[in-house]
Amino acid sequence: MRVLAHARGSITKTVIQKGQNQFNPIIIGFLCTWCSYAGADQAGVSRREYPPNILPIRVMCSGRISPHHILKAFQMGADGVLVAGCHLGECHYIRGNYMTAKRIPVVKELLSFMGLSPQRLGLTWVSASEGDRFAAVVREFTEQIRELGPSPLRGVS
Amino acid sequence: MEALRAKVAQLLKEKAISGFLGLKLEHGHPSPFLFTGEEGLDLLVVSDTRFPLTKLLQRLTSKYPEEKFGVMVRGCDERSLIELHKDNQVNLEHLVTVGVACSQELAQRCGCKVPYPSQFEVGEPATGVEGGGELESIEGMAEDERFNFWMEQFGKCIKCYGCRNSCPLCYCSECTLEDSFLVPPGETPPKAPIFHLIRAFHTVGRCIDCGLCEEACPVGIPLRTIYKKLGQVVSELFGYSPGKEVEGRSPLSFLGEKPFKEQG
Numbered sequence: 200m201r202v203l204a205h206a207r208g209s210i211t212k213t214v215i216q217k218g219q220n221q222f223n224p225i226i227i228g229f230l231c232t233w234c235s236y237a238g239a240d241q242a243g244v245s246r247r248e249y250p251p252n253i254l255p256i257r258v259m260c261s262g263r264i265s266p267h268h269i270l271k272a273f274q275m276g277a278d279g280v281l282v283a284g285c286h287l288g289e290c291h292y293i294r295g296n297y298m299t300a301k302r303i304p305v306v307k308e309l310l311s312f313m314g315l316s317p318q319r320l321g322l323t324w325v326s327a328s329e330g331d332r333f334a335a336v337v338r339e340f341t342e343q344i345r346e347l348g349p350s351p352l353r354g355v356s
Numbered sequence: 357m358e359a360l361r362a363k364v365a366q367l368l369k370e371k372a373i374s375g376f377l378g379l380k381l382e383h384g385h386p387s388p389f390l391f392t393g394e395e396g397l398d399l400l401v402v403s404d405t406r407f408p409l410t411k412l413l414q415r416l417t418s419k420y421p422e423e424k425f426g427v428m429v430r431g432c433d434e435r436s437l438i439e440l441h442k443d444n445q446v447n448l449e450h451l452v453t454v455g456v457a458c459s460q461e462l463a464q465r466c467g468c469k470v471p472y473p474s475q476f477e478v479g480e481p482a483t484g485v486e487g488g489g490e491l492e493s494i495e496g497m498a499e500d501e502r503f504n505f506w507m508e509q510f511g512k513c514i515k516c517y518g519c520r521n522s523c524p525l526c527y528c529s530e531c532t533l534e535d536s537f538l539v540p541p542g543e544t545p546p547k548a549p550i551f552h553l554i555r556a557f558h559t560v561g562r563c564i565d566c567g568l569c570e571e572a573c574p575v576g577i578p579l580r581t582i583y584k585k586l587g588q589v590v591s592e593l594f595g596y597s598p599g600k601e602v603e604g605r606s607p608l609s610f611l612g613e614k615p616f617k618e619q620g
Contacts, residue, residue, distance in 0.1 A: 270553050274550040295611070298608075298611050304593055305586065306557070308585070308586070309585075309586060312494075313582075
Protein backbone atom coordinates (compact mmCIF):
# COMPACT_ATOMS: atom_id res chain seq x y z
CA MET A 200 0.00 0.00 0.00
CA ARG A 201 2.75 2.39 0.91
CA VAL A 202 4.54 1.55 -2.30
CA LEU A 203 1.38 2.48 -4.15
CA ALA A 204 1.23 5.77 -2.32
CA HIS A 205 4.78 6.37 -3.38
CA ALA A 206 3.84 5.49 -6.93
CA ARG A 207 1.17 8.17 -6.88
CA GLY A 208 3.88 10.80 -6.97
CA SER A 209 5.56 9.05 -9.85
CA ILE A 210 2.30 8.71 -11.77
CA THR A 211 1.80 12.44 -11.85
CA LYS A 212 5.44 13.19 -12.51
CA THR A 213 6.25 10.53 -15.05
CA VAL A 214 5.75 12.28 -18.33
CA ILE A 215 7.81 10.49 -20.84
CA GLN A 216 8.83 12.69 -23.70
CA LYS A 217 9.74 10.19 -26.31
CA GLY A 218 7.33 10.66 -29.15
CA GLN A 219 5.93 14.16 -28.78
CA ASN A 220 2.56 13.52 -30.39
CA GLN A 221 2.14 10.06 -29.02
CA PHE A 222 -0.03 9.20 -26.05
CA ASN A 223 2.23 7.91 -23.28
CA PRO A 224 0.23 5.66 -21.02
CA ILE A 225 1.03 5.10 -17.36
CA ILE A 226 1.18 1.44 -16.61
CA ILE A 227 1.56 -0.07 -13.17
CA GLY A 228 3.30 -3.43 -13.23
CA PHE A 229 2.88 -5.73 -10.27
CA LEU A 230 5.75 -8.18 -10.55
CA CYS A 231 6.34 -11.17 -8.37
CA THR A 232 9.79 -11.04 -6.88
CA TRP A 233 10.80 -14.63 -7.69
CA CYS A 234 10.01 -14.80 -11.39
CA SER A 235 8.74 -11.67 -13.08
CA TYR A 236 10.84 -9.11 -11.24
CA ALA A 237 13.88 -11.27 -11.85
CA GLY A 238 12.69 -11.56 -15.46
CA ALA A 239 12.60 -7.76 -15.70
CA ASP A 240 16.08 -7.70 -14.22
CA GLN A 241 17.16 -10.23 -16.80
CA ALA A 242 15.75 -8.00 -19.55
CA GLY A 243 17.83 -5.15 -18.18
CA VAL A 244 20.98 -7.20 -17.86
CA SER A 245 20.60 -8.51 -21.40
CA ARG A 246 19.96 -4.94 -22.62
CA ARG A 247 16.54 -5.63 -24.08
CA GLU A 248 14.68 -2.46 -24.85
CA TYR A 249 11.11 -1.99 -23.70
CA PRO A 250 8.92 1.10 -23.26
CA PRO A 251 9.62 3.06 -20.08
CA ASN A 252 5.89 3.54 -19.43
CA ILE A 253 5.71 0.68 -16.99
CA LEU A 254 6.19 1.42 -13.31
CA PRO A 255 7.21 -1.82 -11.67
CA ILE A 256 6.12 -2.63 -8.14
CA ARG A 257 7.76 -5.65 -6.62
CA VAL A 258 5.53 -7.95 -4.58
CA MET A 259 6.41 -11.21 -2.87
CA CYS A 260 3.93 -13.28 -4.86
CA SER A 261 1.38 -12.55 -7.57
CA GLY A 262 -1.15 -14.12 -5.21
CA ARG A 263 -0.41 -11.28 -2.83
CA ILE A 264 -1.83 -8.75 -5.25
CA SER A 265 -5.23 -7.97 -3.88
CA PRO A 266 -7.88 -6.55 -6.21
CA HIS A 267 -7.70 -3.52 -3.91
CA HIS A 268 -4.25 -2.73 -5.30
CA ILE A 269 -5.46 -3.01 -8.86
CA LEU A 270 -8.55 -0.90 -8.19
CA LYS A 271 -6.48 1.69 -6.34
CA ALA A 272 -4.06 1.93 -9.26
CA PHE A 273 -6.95 2.58 -11.65
CA GLN A 274 -8.52 5.05 -9.22
CA MET A 275 -5.24 6.97 -9.12
CA GLY A 276 -5.30 7.33 -12.86
CA ALA A 277 -3.24 4.45 -14.20
CA ASP A 278 -4.09 3.67 -17.80
CA GLY A 279 -3.19 0.04 -17.46
CA VAL A 280 -2.21 -2.51 -14.85
CA LEU A 281 -0.02 -5.49 -15.66
CA VAL A 282 0.10 -8.37 -13.24
CA ALA A 283 2.95 -10.80 -13.76
CA GLY A 284 3.86 -13.90 -11.81
CA CYS A 285 5.56 -17.27 -12.13
CA HIS A 286 4.25 -19.76 -14.63
CA LEU A 287 1.46 -21.93 -13.30
CA GLY A 288 2.93 -24.79 -11.35
CA GLU A 289 6.21 -22.95 -10.80
CA CYS A 290 5.16 -20.66 -7.99
CA HIS A 291 7.76 -20.17 -5.26
CA TYR A 292 4.93 -20.65 -2.77
CA ILE A 293 3.63 -23.71 -4.67
CA ARG A 294 0.08 -22.55 -5.31
CA GLY A 295 0.09 -18.78 -4.85
CA ASN A 296 -0.39 -17.94 -8.49
CA TYR A 297 -3.44 -20.21 -8.79
CA MET A 298 -5.21 -17.59 -6.73
CA THR A 299 -4.12 -14.89 -9.18
CA ALA A 300 -5.35 -17.03 -12.06
CA LYS A 301 -8.75 -17.30 -10.37
CA ARG A 302 -8.98 -13.70 -9.26
CA ILE A 303 -7.90 -11.69 -12.29
CA PRO A 304 -10.63 -12.95 -14.68
CA VAL A 305 -13.24 -11.88 -12.11
CA VAL A 306 -11.64 -8.44 -11.71
CA LYS A 307 -11.62 -8.11 -15.51
CA GLU A 308 -15.32 -8.86 -15.68
CA LEU A 309 -15.96 -6.35 -12.92
CA LEU A 310 -13.99 -3.64 -14.73
CA SER A 311 -15.77 -4.43 -17.96
CA PHE A 312 -19.17 -4.16 -16.27
CA MET A 313 -18.09 -0.81 -14.83
CA GLY A 314 -17.30 0.48 -18.30
CA LEU A 315 -13.51 0.22 -18.09
CA SER A 316 -12.03 -1.88 -20.86
CA PRO A 317 -10.92 -5.25 -19.44
CA GLN A 318 -7.91 -5.00 -21.75
CA ARG A 319 -6.49 -2.40 -19.40
CA LEU A 320 -5.76 -5.19 -16.97
CA GLY A 321 -3.14 -7.63 -18.15
CA LEU A 322 -2.16 -10.96 -16.66
CA THR A 323 0.97 -12.74 -17.77
CA TRP A 324 3.45 -15.32 -16.57
CA VAL A 325 7.16 -14.54 -16.90
CA SER A 326 9.89 -16.69 -15.45
CA ALA A 327 13.21 -15.39 -14.15
CA SER A 328 15.09 -16.41 -17.27
CA GLU A 329 12.62 -14.90 -19.73
CA GLY A 330 14.09 -11.42 -20.11
CA ASP A 331 13.22 -11.39 -23.80
CA ARG A 332 9.69 -12.42 -23.05
CA PHE A 333 9.30 -9.72 -20.39
CA ALA A 334 10.43 -7.03 -22.83
CA ALA A 335 8.08 -8.38 -25.50
CA VAL A 336 5.13 -8.55 -23.11
CA VAL A 337 5.65 -4.97 -21.93
CA ARG A 338 6.03 -3.73 -25.53
CA GLU A 339 2.83 -5.45 -26.56
CA PHE A 340 0.88 -4.35 -23.49
CA THR A 341 2.02 -0.72 -23.82
CA GLU A 342 0.94 -0.72 -27.46
CA GLN A 343 -2.42 -2.17 -26.46
CA ILE A 344 -3.00 0.53 -23.84
CA ARG A 345 -1.80 3.21 -26.24
CA GLU A 346 -4.49 2.17 -28.67
CA LEU A 347 -7.14 2.26 -25.94
CA GLY A 348 -6.20 5.81 -25.05
CA PRO A 349 -6.22 7.49 -21.63
CA SER A 350 -8.24 5.90 -18.86
CA PRO A 351 -11.60 7.59 -18.27
CA LEU A 352 -10.64 7.68 -14.60
CA ARG A 353 -7.74 10.01 -15.28
CA GLY A 354 -8.37 13.28 -13.55
CA VAL A 355 -11.40 11.95 -11.67
CA SER A 356 -9.48 11.96 -8.44
CA MET B 357 -48.45 -17.49 12.32
CA GLU B 358 -50.00 -19.60 15.11
CA ALA B 359 -48.04 -22.60 13.86
CA LEU B 360 -44.82 -20.59 14.21
CA ARG B 361 -45.69 -19.43 17.74
CA ALA B 362 -46.62 -22.97 18.81
CA LYS B 363 -43.39 -24.37 17.40
CA VAL B 364 -41.25 -21.71 19.06
CA ALA B 365 -43.09 -22.13 22.37
CA GLN B 366 -42.45 -25.85 22.23
CA LEU B 367 -38.76 -25.41 21.39
CA LEU B 368 -38.30 -22.97 24.26
CA LYS B 369 -40.27 -25.18 26.66
CA GLU B 370 -38.20 -28.24 25.81
CA LYS B 371 -35.08 -26.11 26.26
CA ALA B 372 -33.98 -27.20 22.80
CA ILE B 373 -32.98 -23.59 22.22
CA SER B 374 -32.02 -20.79 24.59
CA GLY B 375 -33.54 -18.09 22.49
CA PHE B 376 -35.45 -17.51 19.29
CA LEU B 377 -34.53 -14.71 16.96
CA GLY B 378 -37.62 -13.48 15.17
CA LEU B 379 -39.66 -10.40 14.52
CA LYS B 380 -41.61 -8.73 17.31
CA LEU B 381 -44.49 -6.40 16.66
CA GLU B 382 -43.77 -3.28 18.65
CA HIS B 383 -45.84 -0.13 18.28
CA GLY B 384 -47.18 -1.56 15.05
CA HIS B 385 -43.72 -2.15 13.55
CA PRO B 386 -42.04 -5.51 13.30
CA SER B 387 -38.41 -5.45 14.42
CA PRO B 388 -35.83 -8.11 15.32
CA PHE B 389 -36.14 -9.51 18.83
CA LEU B 390 -34.65 -12.40 20.76
CA PHE B 391 -37.44 -14.32 22.49
CA THR B 392 -36.04 -16.14 25.49
CA GLY B 393 -39.22 -17.26 27.25
CA GLU B 394 -42.72 -18.40 26.37
CA GLU B 395 -44.20 -15.16 27.61
CA GLY B 396 -44.41 -12.43 25.03
CA LEU B 397 -44.58 -14.89 22.17
CA ASP B 398 -47.97 -13.47 21.17
CA LEU B 399 -46.04 -10.55 19.72
CA LEU B 400 -43.95 -12.83 17.48
CA VAL B 401 -45.04 -12.08 13.94
CA VAL B 402 -44.35 -12.97 10.34
CA SER B 403 -44.45 -9.97 8.07
CA ASP B 404 -43.22 -8.80 4.72
CA THR B 405 -40.60 -6.64 6.42
CA ARG B 406 -37.13 -8.06 5.94
CA PHE B 407 -34.22 -7.75 8.33
CA PRO B 408 -30.74 -9.29 8.17
CA LEU B 409 -31.65 -11.66 11.01
CA THR B 410 -28.77 -14.00 10.24
CA LYS B 411 -26.31 -11.14 10.65
CA LEU B 412 -27.67 -10.50 14.14
CA LEU B 413 -27.50 -14.22 14.77
CA GLN B 414 -23.83 -14.27 13.78
CA ARG B 415 -23.11 -11.64 16.44
CA LEU B 416 -25.15 -13.53 19.00
CA THR B 417 -23.49 -16.86 18.35
CA SER B 418 -20.01 -15.34 18.40
CA LYS B 419 -20.79 -14.01 21.86
CA TYR B 420 -22.49 -17.17 23.10
CA PRO B 421 -20.85 -19.98 21.13
CA GLU B 422 -22.13 -22.73 23.46
CA GLU B 423 -25.80 -21.78 23.31
CA LYS B 424 -28.29 -23.09 20.81
CA PHE B 425 -30.46 -20.57 19.06
CA GLY B 426 -33.56 -20.70 16.96
CA VAL B 427 -34.04 -18.34 14.07
CA MET B 428 -36.77 -17.46 11.62
CA VAL B 429 -35.49 -17.97 8.09
CA ARG B 430 -36.74 -16.98 4.68
CA GLY B 431 -35.22 -18.41 1.52
CA CYS B 432 -32.55 -15.71 1.47
CA ASP B 433 -31.80 -16.09 5.20
CA GLU B 434 -31.24 -19.79 4.75
CA ARG B 435 -28.80 -19.20 1.89
CA SER B 436 -26.91 -16.64 3.95
CA LEU B 437 -26.73 -19.09 6.88
CA ILE B 438 -25.12 -21.65 4.60
CA GLU B 439 -22.50 -19.14 3.46
CA LEU B 440 -21.88 -17.99 7.04
CA HIS B 441 -21.46 -21.61 8.05
CA LYS B 442 -18.85 -22.13 5.33
CA ASP B 443 -16.98 -19.07 6.58
CA ASN B 444 -17.05 -20.51 10.13
CA GLN B 445 -19.20 -17.67 11.37
CA VAL B 446 -22.16 -19.72 12.56
CA ASN B 447 -22.48 -23.42 13.29
CA LEU B 448 -25.54 -24.93 11.63
CA GLU B 449 -25.50 -27.76 14.16
CA HIS B 450 -26.11 -25.25 16.93
CA LEU B 451 -29.07 -23.75 15.19
CA VAL B 452 -32.73 -24.59 14.84
CA THR B 453 -34.24 -22.89 11.84
CA VAL B 454 -37.93 -22.26 11.49
CA GLY B 455 -38.76 -21.64 7.87
CA VAL B 456 -41.12 -19.03 6.52
CA ALA B 457 -42.19 -18.94 2.88
CA CYS B 458 -42.51 -15.43 1.55
CA SER B 459 -45.72 -14.10 0.03
CA GLN B 460 -45.98 -13.75 -3.73
CA GLU B 461 -46.07 -10.00 -3.31
CA LEU B 462 -42.77 -9.94 -1.42
CA ALA B 463 -41.16 -12.38 -3.85
CA GLN B 464 -42.17 -10.06 -6.68
CA ARG B 465 -40.81 -7.02 -4.88
CA CYS B 466 -37.48 -8.71 -4.16
CA GLY B 467 -37.17 -10.30 -7.58
CA CYS B 468 -36.39 -13.48 -5.66
CA LYS B 469 -35.62 -16.68 -7.54
CA VAL B 470 -36.33 -19.03 -4.61
CA PRO B 471 -38.62 -17.23 -2.13
CA TYR B 472 -38.82 -20.13 0.35
CA PRO B 473 -36.39 -22.14 2.48
CA SER B 474 -35.92 -25.90 2.13
CA GLN B 475 -38.41 -26.55 4.97
CA PHE B 476 -41.06 -24.15 6.21
CA GLU B 477 -43.78 -23.94 8.81
CA VAL B 478 -45.58 -20.83 7.65
CA GLY B 479 -46.94 -19.72 4.29
CA GLU B 480 -47.30 -21.19 0.84
CA PRO B 481 -44.36 -21.39 -1.55
CA ALA B 482 -44.58 -18.52 -4.01
CA THR B 483 -43.31 -18.85 -7.55
CA GLY B 484 -39.81 -17.54 -8.08
CA VAL B 485 -39.13 -14.50 -10.22
CA GLU B 486 -36.75 -14.99 -13.14
CA GLY B 487 -34.73 -12.35 -14.93
CA GLY B 488 -31.86 -10.14 -13.91
CA GLY B 489 -33.73 -6.85 -13.50
CA GLU B 490 -31.63 -4.02 -14.88
CA LEU B 491 -28.74 -6.33 -15.76
CA GLU B 492 -29.63 -6.75 -19.44
CA SER B 493 -30.12 -3.06 -20.07
CA ILE B 494 -26.81 -2.13 -18.44
CA GLU B 495 -24.97 -4.88 -20.30
CA GLY B 496 -26.47 -3.61 -23.53
CA MET B 497 -24.89 -0.17 -23.11
CA ALA B 498 -21.72 0.87 -24.92
CA GLU B 499 -18.58 0.95 -22.79
CA ASP B 500 -18.35 4.72 -22.27
CA GLU B 501 -22.08 4.94 -21.74
CA ARG B 502 -21.83 2.28 -19.06
CA PHE B 503 -18.92 4.09 -17.43
CA ASN B 504 -20.88 7.34 -17.30
CA PHE B 505 -23.94 5.53 -16.00
CA TRP B 506 -22.05 4.02 -13.08
CA MET B 507 -20.07 7.15 -12.28
CA GLU B 508 -23.35 9.03 -12.10
CA GLN B 509 -24.87 6.37 -9.86
CA PHE B 510 -21.84 6.21 -7.56
CA GLY B 511 -21.77 9.99 -7.40
CA LYS B 512 -25.09 9.83 -5.55
CA CYS B 513 -23.53 7.83 -2.71
CA ILE B 514 -23.71 9.50 0.69
CA LYS B 515 -21.38 6.91 2.24
CA CYS B 516 -23.91 5.82 4.81
CA TYR B 517 -22.52 2.27 4.75
CA GLY B 518 -26.10 1.03 4.61
CA CYS B 519 -25.22 -1.57 1.99
CA ARG B 520 -22.53 -3.02 4.22
CA ASN B 521 -24.51 -2.76 7.43
CA SER B 522 -27.52 -4.54 6.01
CA CYS B 523 -25.50 -7.26 4.28
CA PRO B 524 -25.90 -10.58 6.08
CA LEU B 525 -22.46 -11.65 4.88
CA CYS B 526 -20.53 -8.53 5.92
CA TYR B 527 -19.38 -9.69 9.34
CA CYS B 528 -15.76 -8.45 9.46
CA SER B 529 -14.87 -6.48 12.56
CA GLU B 530 -12.45 -4.42 10.51
CA CYS B 531 -13.84 -3.24 7.21
CA THR B 532 -11.81 -2.37 4.12
CA LEU B 533 -14.32 0.34 3.33
CA GLU B 534 -13.06 2.17 6.41
CA ASP B 535 -9.41 1.86 5.39
CA SER B 536 -8.18 5.44 5.22
CA PHE B 537 -5.80 4.73 2.36
CA LEU B 538 -8.35 3.14 0.05
CA VAL B 539 -11.28 5.29 1.14
CA PRO B 540 -10.10 8.65 2.49
CA PRO B 541 -12.21 9.68 5.48
CA GLY B 542 -14.37 12.76 5.41
CA GLU B 543 -15.20 12.68 1.73
CA THR B 544 -18.70 12.45 0.36
CA PRO B 545 -19.37 11.09 -2.14
CA PRO B 546 -16.57 8.56 -1.60
CA LYS B 547 -14.00 8.03 -4.34
CA ALA B 548 -15.77 6.48 -7.28
CA PRO B 549 -15.71 3.79 -8.43
CA ILE B 550 -13.23 2.27 -5.95
CA PHE B 551 -15.54 2.40 -2.93
CA HIS B 552 -18.24 0.37 -4.65
CA LEU B 553 -15.86 -1.87 -6.53
CA ILE B 554 -14.12 -2.95 -3.33
CA ARG B 555 -17.44 -3.91 -1.87
CA ALA B 556 -18.42 -5.59 -5.11
CA PHE B 557 -15.30 -7.70 -5.11
CA HIS B 558 -15.89 -8.74 -1.53
CA THR B 559 -19.24 -10.23 -2.54
CA VAL B 560 -17.69 -12.47 -5.18
CA GLY B 561 -18.60 -16.10 -4.52
CA ARG B 562 -20.49 -15.09 -1.37
CA CYS B 563 -23.39 -12.84 -2.37
CA ILE B 564 -26.63 -14.77 -2.04
CA ASP B 565 -28.61 -12.12 -3.91
CA CYS B 566 -30.99 -11.17 -1.10
CA GLY B 567 -31.13 -7.56 -2.22
CA LEU B 568 -31.01 -6.06 1.27
CA CYS B 569 -28.18 -3.73 0.19
CA GLU B 570 -30.26 -2.17 -2.53
CA GLU B 571 -33.26 -2.01 -0.24
CA ALA B 572 -31.18 -0.18 2.35
CA CYS B 573 -29.60 2.27 -0.11
CA PRO B 574 -31.19 5.67 0.51
CA VAL B 575 -30.21 7.03 -2.90
CA GLY B 576 -31.17 4.00 -4.96
CA ILE B 577 -27.86 2.89 -6.49
CA PRO B 578 -28.53 -0.38 -8.37
CA LEU B 579 -25.90 -2.22 -6.31
CA ARG B 580 -27.54 -5.58 -6.61
CA THR B 581 -27.07 -5.54 -10.36
CA ILE B 582 -23.27 -5.47 -9.92
CA TYR B 583 -23.32 -8.33 -7.43
CA LYS B 584 -25.70 -10.24 -9.66
CA LYS B 585 -23.35 -9.84 -12.60
CA LEU B 586 -20.42 -11.08 -10.50
CA GLY B 587 -22.56 -14.00 -9.36
CA GLN B 588 -23.07 -14.94 -12.99
CA VAL B 589 -19.34 -14.64 -13.65
CA VAL B 590 -18.50 -16.91 -10.71
CA SER B 591 -21.07 -19.42 -11.84
CA GLU B 592 -19.67 -19.42 -15.40
CA LEU B 593 -15.99 -19.52 -14.42
CA PHE B 594 -16.11 -21.83 -11.42
CA GLY B 595 -19.55 -23.43 -11.53
CA TYR B 596 -20.30 -22.27 -8.02
CA SER B 597 -23.50 -20.69 -6.72
CA PRO B 598 -23.38 -19.36 -3.15
CA GLY B 599 -25.89 -20.55 -0.57
CA LYS B 600 -27.02 -23.62 -2.46
CA GLU B 601 -25.25 -26.45 -0.69
CA VAL B 602 -23.49 -26.84 2.62
CA GLU B 603 -20.72 -28.81 0.90
CA GLY B 604 -18.10 -27.17 -1.29
CA ARG B 605 -16.30 -23.90 -0.79
CA SER B 606 -16.37 -20.56 -2.48
CA PRO B 607 -13.71 -20.61 -5.26
CA LEU B 608 -11.90 -17.50 -4.05
CA SER B 609 -11.70 -18.66 -0.44
CA PHE B 610 -8.92 -21.21 -0.96
CA LEU B 611 -5.82 -21.64 -3.10
CA GLY B 612 -6.69 -24.98 -4.65
CA GLU B 613 -4.72 -27.50 -6.63
CA LYS B 614 -5.82 -26.30 -10.02
CA PRO B 615 -6.47 -22.77 -11.17
CA PHE B 616 -9.85 -23.21 -12.79
CA LYS B 617 -13.18 -24.94 -13.00
CA GLU B 618 -12.12 -28.54 -12.37
CA GLN B 619 -11.61 -27.98 -8.67
CA GLY B 620 -15.33 -27.45 -8.12
